[in-house]
Amino acid sequence: MAGLNAAGSADGGVQRRTLLRGAAGWSAVAGMALPLGAGSAGTASAYGWTRTLQQGMSGADVTKLQVRVGGWAAPGAQQTYVAWDGAFGPATASAVRRFQSAYGLTADGVVGPQTQSVLNSLESSDGSSAHFDWSEFYSNDGSGFSGGKVSAAQVKKNVRRLTYKLEAVRKKAGNSSITVNSGFRSIAHNSSVGGIPNSMHVYGVAADIVVAGHTTLQVYKIAETCGFSGLEAYSHSWQHVDSRVQYSSYGSGSWWWESGVV
Incomplete structure (x- = not known):
């Protein structure tokens, strides 16, 4: 749960990005969906897909796919x-079919070159996602990804999974920009802002967000479709989202939708 300060922010006030990432849009060229601005700085063919994926297959590449479509869970x-x-x-x-439909692809559930190209357009060359910088999720006390309840490397991995769900929120909100009030928190910072001791923020699996042009209730409803198992009440000026059930080893393996199903 978010900790409040006098300004009503979950973590020391809204820290707006000074620069939005370039759009991770796509365009159809000769029937092939290609990343917008492919080959330009900041984008990369993030994963070297070596085969077409479909139901019944397994492997590390399937896991990579599951991370990327995690925000299209329902x-x-x-x-x-x-x-x-x-x-x-x-x-x-x-x-996959919901992802394909949202991006104008044939919604057949088969992950071939066209779908893989769009998936890759959602990742930047440093491994972050197209519309989110790593720094947006740093602990606001200046400790980066350090000082939490897991290693900095694990925090970064968790944040990466989180950003793909947030990419889905952004897409479902009409490509509206998202401000991250609070991402990862060091244990010390979490305590200083009044967060509960085992907050999902100290593992890097939670974010308090504001979506431009959308009420918190609207964001809550979108988040209900994105595989988030932790949703704080929509009565705040931000929406807390986390994936606690997928990290049951962190000690919070039960669903928590504070405002219920809306």
């Missing part, structure tokens, strides 16, 4: 998520 408010287990089952196939 068509409506549903307490479900796309597991990062490397097994391409029905839930993964359904998420």
Whole structure:
């Protein structure tokens, strides 16, 4: 749960980005979907897909896919998520179809070159996602990804998974920009802002966000479709989202949608 300060922010006030990432849009050229600005600085063919993926397959590449489509877990408010287990089952196939439909691709659940190209357009050359910088998720006390309850390397891995769900929120909100009030928090910083001791923020699996042009209620409803298992009440000026059930080893493996299903 977010800790409040006198300004009403979850973590010391809204820290607006000074520069939005370039759009991770795509364009169809001769029937092939290609990343917008492919070959330019800041974008990369982030993963070297070596095969077309479809239901029934398994492997590390399937896990990579599951991370990227994790924000397309459901068509409506549903307490479900796309597991990062490397097994391409029905839930993964359904998420792929929703992703494909949102990006104007043939929604057949088959991850071939066109879908892979769009997936890669959502990643930047430093491994962050297209519309989010690593620094947006640094602890606001200046400790970066250090000082939490897991290693800095694990925090970064967790944040990376989180950003792909936030990319889905952004897309579903009409490509509206997202401000991250609070991402990862060091243990010390979490305590200083009144966060609960085992906050999902200290693991890097949570964010308090504001979506431009959208009420918190609207953001809450979008988040219900994105595989988030932790949603703080929409009565605040920000929306807290986290993936606690997918990190049950962190001690918070139960669903927590504070305002219920909306």
